[in-house]
Amino acid sequence: MYALPQVIREPEVSTAEVSARFKKVLKAGLKHSFLGFRDAGQYRAPAVETAESSLDSLMQALFEVRVVAPTIETACALSEGELVSREYCVRASAALDHYRTLVDGWDGEDALAPTDERLNAASAFLYMLCSIVESCPDVSPMLDEEGIPGLFWDTGRAYFSVSFYDDHELACVYRNRETGQKKLFEANLHQPADLEQAWAFIESL
Amino acid sequence: MPHRVRPIVTSDHKDKCKELAALGLSDEDIETAEALPTESDGIEPVAGPESLARLIEDPTQVDLEDPDIRMSLACTPAAFGDAFNKGLSVRRVGMTTRAEIDEFGTKRAMREGPRKRTYLGFVTCEASELRKARTEADGDDVGLRTLSVYATPLDDADSHADVCVHRKLNKLDKEDLKSFFWEVFQGQKFVAGVIKDRDAANQPTA
Numbered sequence: 001m002y003a004l005p006q007v008i009r010e011p012e013v014s015t016a017e018v019s020a021r022f023k024k025v026l027k028a029g030l031k032h033s034f035l036g037f038r039d040a041g042q043y044r045a046p047a048v049e050t051a052e053s054s055l056d057s058l059m060q061a062l063f064e065v066r067v068v069a070p071t072i073e074t075a076c077a078l079s080e081g082e083l084v085s086r087e088y089c090v091r092a093s094a095a096l097d098h099y100r101t102l103v104d105g106w107d108g109e110d111a112l113a114p115t116d117e118r119l120n121a122a123s124a125f126l127y128m129l130c131s132i133v134e135s136c137p138d139v140s141p142m143l144d145e146e147g148i149p150g151l152f153w154d155t156g157r158a159y160f161s162v163s164f165y166d167d168h169e170l171a172c173v174y175r176n177r178e179t180g181q182k183k184l185f186e187a188n189l190h191q192p193a194d195l196e197q198a199w200a201f202i203e204s205l
Numbered sequence: 206m207p208h209r210v211r212p213i214v215t216s217d218h219k220d221k222c223k224e225l226a227a228l229g230l231s232d233e234d235i236e237t238a239e240a241l242p243t244e245s246d247g248i249e250p251v252a253g254p255e256s257l258a259r260l261i262e263d264p265t266q267v268d269l270e271d272p273d274i275r276m277s278l279a280c281t282p283a284a285f286g287d288a289f290n291k292g293l294s295v296r297r298v299g300m301t302t303r304a305e306i307d308e309f310g311t312k313r314a315m316r317e318g319p320r321k322r323t324y325l326g327f328v329t330c331e332a333s334e335l336r337k338a339r340t341e342a343d344g345d346d347v348g349l350r351t352l353s354v355y356a357t358p359l360d361d362a363d364s365h366a367d368v369c370v371h372r373k374l375n376k377l378d379k380e381d382l383k384s385f386f387w388e389v390f391q392g393q394k395f396v397a398g399v400i401k402d403r404d405a406a407n408q409p410t411a
Contacts, residue, residue, distance in 0.1 A: 095274045107264040107278065110219055110291065141274075142281035144383070146289070152282055154393045161282055163380055171376035173384045184341060184377045 086130040088138045092151055095141035096122050099149055112147035121164040122149045124189055132199050153205050160201050162187075170194075174201045206230060210238035214355045214367055219291050225353075226373045232350045235371055239336075245358045251366050253333035256298040257354070259285070259390060260310040263323040272403060279325060280396050285386035288352065289379065292367035297356070298329060300364035309362065325399055328390040335368055338385050340378055351382060 102113045126139075142150045142161075152161035159175040168189035175182050183201070187194035206228060213224045230238065240250050251257075263279040278284075287293040296306050306327055314324035332354045340348035351372050359365045374382065387393070 091273045094271065095277045098271070098274050111264075140281065141277040142283040143278060144283035144286040146286065148283070150281075150283055150380075150383075152387075154387070156393070159384060159387070161380060161384055163283075163376070163383075165376055169376070171380040173377075173380045175384055175388070182381075184381055186377060 086133075086135070088136055089126050089130060092139045092141040093123070093126060096126070096149065099141075099143055102143075107145060111145040114143060114147040114149045115166070117166060117168075118147070118149050118164045121168050121170075121189055122151065124168075125151070125162065125164065125170070128189075128195065129199070129202065133203050136202050137205050153202065155205050158205055160198075160205060162198060170198070172198055172201075207234045207238035207241065210235075210353075211241055211244070211355070214292065214369060215244065215357055221292055222288065222290050222370045223373075225369055225371050230371060235350055235353050239353055239355060243356045243358060245363065248356055248358045248363055251297060251332045251354045251356050253331065253336065255332045256329050257295040257332055257335070257366060257368070258298050258306050258327040258329045259293065259295050260306070260313070260327045261325045261395065262310070262314050263325055276396060276399065280328070280392055280399070282383035282387035282392065284392070285383065285390070288368050288382070288386070289370050289374070292357075292369045295354075295366050295368055296327075296362070297364040297366055326395065328392060328395045330389040330391070332366075334389045338382065340372060340374075341381065351378070 096119055099114050100116070100119055104113050105111055106113060122141075129136075129139075137153050137155050139151050139153055142152055144150070144163075148163050148165065150161055150163035153159065157176070157178055159177070160173070162170050162172045164170060170187040170189070172185050172187060173182070183197075185194075185197055187198060189195070207230065209228060210225065210230070213221050218224065228234075243250065261280045261284070263275050285293055296309070298306070307324070310324040310327065314322040316322075335352045335354055336350065338351040340351055342348035349372060351370060351374070353369050353371050355367050355369065357365050357367045370382070372378070
């Protein structure tokens with residue numbers, strides 16, 4: 001077995017924190033590797049999932065601890081300014097930043113400000129999207145009066161939206177105006193398999 | 206049971222739509238309630254073919270100059286959220302004029318002191334379209350009606366009406382309904398028009 005790093009034995013250093021730092025480095029490498037793939041958009045999401053799984057196994061062996069459930073922090077550990085790597089999400093990212101400045105009453109006394117948790121989920125979704133989908137129509141931001149942030153696309157031919165709730169839960173809708181297809185589904189940022197549908201619909205826009 | 210609807214929709218309760226949902230009305234009861242006479246002489250219930258206008262305001266503070274972000278708070282699928290709680294205020298186009306709606310919107314946008322609002326215009330759809338909204342159902346089953354439209358005249362606006370959610374909705378239902386509003390009110394077309402006007406205004410004059 002691998003020698004257990006001393007720092008892990010220290011009770012004040014959480015496994016999650018080490019996991020986050022470790023994954024951050026590896027994720028950055030993985031991300032840049034994936035960006036180098038050409039015409040391989042349809043393979044990226046499974047590749048990321050496989051890499052995540054391998055990463056968890058590796059860390060479990062290294063640290064001899066239970067697998068830590070992925071969190072937004074571990075799944076999307078990224079440095080400041082790294083989030084917006086695609087042109088299509090620049091506007092949405094700027095809007096999410098602005099939403100963080102809103103307070104209750106931003107649109108009349110009943111309008112609730114979005115929580116950091118929901119906005120972090122939206123930012124994490126954008127980051128994952130940028131890592132997986134090379135190009136798509138510009139994404140637009142939205143915020144409702146209950147403080148639920150969301151993202152949506154409307155190409156005229158098709159529509160896709162996702163709203164971000166507590167506990168990293170997502171509600172998604174796809175509408176194809178040409179075929180009449182409508183698909184509603186829930187997803188969770190912790191479940192890469194859930195997100196596959198979202199990436200697929202967005203890539204089809 | 207339908208007779209309990211009008212006292213709710215004409216109240217100023219912030220959660221009137223939750224009260225409506227608690228009634229658990231059947232589709233037939235909702236239809237009956239929509240057809241009940243109003244409390245104002247000469248104001249008829251909202252008919253299916255009537256066009257309804259939803260005013261669009263930019264709610265952001267004056268120090269925010271990014272027009273894209275302003276639009277993301279003014280007209281998106283999430284901008285019709287009043288229908289989930291206090292009722293979505295609309296104007297009955299057949300009982301007023303487009304000029305009057307614009308005048309009303311401009312005045313209303315200036316009503317609050319600390320925050321500057323900008324009236325951008327209005328989107329429209331037919332009442333019958335809104336009444337088609339239904340919850341998702343399994344297989345070939347038809348879901349329950351989700352939205353209702355009521356004439357709710359105000360002292361200064363006979364043409365006022367409310368669009369209310371009539372069901373307890375989960376996350377997916379809400380997401381579905383946001384996209385439904387976006388569809389029937391043709392939000393994308395409105396936004397494109399605003400952007401076009403903005404670009405034209407920013408063109409240097411010869």
